[in-house]
Amino acid sequence: MTKQIQKNEASLKVFKALADPIRLEIIRYLNGLDHEVACGEVGHAMQISKTSGSYHFKILQEAGLITVQKIAREKYVQLDRSTFDHYLTHFWQNI
């Protein structure tokens, strides 16, 4: 019975979202674009399965690190820089 106290603070969610090599790659990819891209395009560039992509994009979204817009059949994603700024750039102010 070692269950961790689930404070589930926003900051923990953000750092957990950043603590994965694929998601860091996705973030770097999106950072080089600065406009919306379809999940599929990103997933293809990362060479991951669509199921895995779906999983990772959900985690990024729930952490608030990306914004998502569904247009027809596709889901377009983009970095939400305000979240990065809040938890990373302004880390000491919000710790």
Place this chain on the structure above:
Amino acid sequence: MTKQIQKNEASLKVFKALADPIRLEIIRYLNGLDHEVACGEVGHAMQISKTSGSYHFKILQEAGLITVQKIAREKYVQLDRSTFDHYLTHFWQNI
């Protein structure tokens, strides 16, 4: 056979170190001090076992988030703010 590609970049190590509620607590505790404290004192304040403390301090140290100085029987730790600044505050410059 799902082993992840171990790029083990420094930034990944840092975010993994931050992705745990106990370690975030430790960081907040140390941030409120700004001078060295013994591991035991911190662990006691966090209400964790010494084994668990030893584990978490090792992860923080290997990520470069704390500096450690052993004096006699005790190990004194302190935040290494330059690492926080590099990976968090200056995130966009180092991504």
Place this chain on the structure above:
DNA sequence: TAAATAGTTCAAAAATATTTGAACTATTTT
């Protein structure tokens, strides 16, 4: 010197995170 204190190491157990493939919904194209 014996006992106490601070911390580490180890392997097993427990908890959590990630991947996989199949089946599914919704939309678009032919």
Place this chain on the structure above:
DNA sequence: AAAATAGTTCAAATATTTTTGAACTATTTA
């Protein structure tokens, strides 16, 4: 209408992380 495309959901398999307690080293105190 059928086939193709984009993405989701689910449960099982796998991988990784964290906790636990016992045994250990090194130092200090009685």
